[in-house]
Amino acid sequence: MLRMKTVTLGMTLSVALLSGKALAALDEAQTKELIKLVDERQRATGDYASVVFIDQKEKDGSTKAFEARVYRRDADDKWMILFTKPKAEAGKGYLRVEKNLFLYEPSLGKWERQTERASIAGTNSRRDDFDESRLAIEYDAKFIGDEKLGKFPVHRVKLTAKPNADVASPIVELWVDQESKNILKRQESALSGKLLRTTYYPGWDKMFSKSKGSDVYVPKEIRVFDEVEKGNSTTVVLRDVKLDPLDANMFTKAWLESQSR
């Protein structure tokens, strides 16, 4: 009799838990909306500038540290990163215009075309880590479940690249804070399904954008862990984020070259 009661209670709890989970689950439209919201919260309609400190740790114990300035003009799909420190790297920069990514090497005075997936200065960071979030445009989203990431309740969403999307990672999983709707964790996998990178966003800043007329959320820090070359990691700290208009002629090769003269 007691055993029967235990089984019944267990079944009842299971149903309750399952229905609770079902209630919390997002349907397809809600998941799509969530991803749109994630993009929208980060979208700055005007220009963007910030100082970034990139710290690369290799599994052999070696480290590299860089300081750079990042500039964006999302309306024209333009992006640029200009290295300022260390001295040996000062003047080096990446410029993305018309969907082409170029690397400028001041010591050689040469420009070199890079693939969109190229790592930035040999670190685990890539151009899209610093660029506008376009998840809703580039990916189809599927709700995986609600779970806890540390103490934060999160929505876990799986993104699959749309057929003609020009993205490096075909499969992305996101852990989105249920309360703030900021991304807390991101995992990227290859077409083969192998996990390549895990990225954590431990903190976000809120800023008012005049051009947008509302708040914009920018990550304070990004921690990237290489899942294939275990032990390699990159920490990107973003400071002095400004959403004020930049010079009209900034996103040119000439401007970037002039910074190292």
Place this chain on the structure above:
Amino acid sequence: MLTMLNIAFRNLLQAKRRTLLLGLAVAIVATLFLFLRAVSSSISERMIESATTLSAGHVNVGGFFKIRKKASAPILSERTRIRDIVTKAVPEASGVIDRHRGWGRIISPASSINAGVNGINYNEEGRFFKSLRLAKESEYKKDGTDQTFGSFEDMQKPNTALIFAGQAKKLELRVGDSLTLVTEASGGQDNTVDLRVAAIASDVGFMSNWSIFTQRQVVLDLYRVGPDTTGVVMVYLDEADQATAVMERLRKTFADNGFLVMDHDPNPFFMKFEKVSGEDWLGQKLDLTIWSDEISFVLWITNALDFISAIVITLLAVIIIGGIMNSMWMSVRERTKEIGTVRAIGAQRGFILQMFVFEAIMLGFLASGLGVLFGSIVILAINGMNIPITNDGMRLFMMANTLKFSLHPSQIVSTLILFSVITGLAALYPALKAARLRPVEALMQGK
């Protein structure tokens, strides 16, 4: 003639000290010349061997496919048709194979490297596997044994890879270990594959650091491309110097068959991505090259070496010429009375001229013969010792892991001829002067 040789030989013997010093100088320069030629020749031969083993046929039908204006991939569609055209157009080919070309990051638990990925069909690669040998464990592992592990036959098994000793050392991999290959698929998205190391081959010069080999199917899956695609069709010829003519013939044949063919650009395919990406066309264009084009980025090594050799040898030759001229002047002065006497008893000017020139030629021939003999013994001794090259810079320069020099009979013969001619020419002017002496004046001067 025999009299002339006899006189020349006796004259050389008479001036023993001068002959010895001058002969020694000629011998040293001849040794140096032979040595430099052997170095240059061994580097050239290793280059051809490396290139035609690892990355190129004597003639290569490669190309690019552009699905977007700003992108280019080293992929050819219509693989079967292209191979058929090549086979028909080059009946003299000793072999026609095709390989997929790729580039990726090779990751092991210990380290990672970037390398070219070659997708091969095992059954077609007899020439390739025949030119390789399995590496001894000591070549890639500290305190390793002389035992070899794995086998090239294991490359028939799916998802296996052949790597080279230098790579295994850096990645700390052994036969049977797994590595991960990360690259971008044809759509630009990341893709990976895990491969098992089936064999570790001895390095083929430094260029083997940049290549790994796996099954064609692995590359097809990795890049998500269809089965009728390839990277390059490689044509092997019995006569490598026919490569340019065959390439031109193929260029015309492909154009006649409706293929778009790029202008000849004597550079390896991986140096053309930026140029092709910037061009305003879509679809496929063939790119025909010969073996030397695919390694043009390292040909500067032999060119530089040949240039330095030429300068060194020219300088030394000038010194020798100066020495021989001086020596002949002295000889003429010392033997003025002898010249006068010989002329007085009826010898013609030509005889006097020949006498001195023969003397110089004999000196050059004997001394360079001695130098060539010494140089050959040293080279053969070095080759026999199998001295490993441990310095990376030296390995890059010599394109080999052991110190070996190429010594051919043609080098020996040409060195002997060259130095005999140089010494003969150097003696020409003093000999002419001697021949022009009037007998009376010569007899008077000789008093």
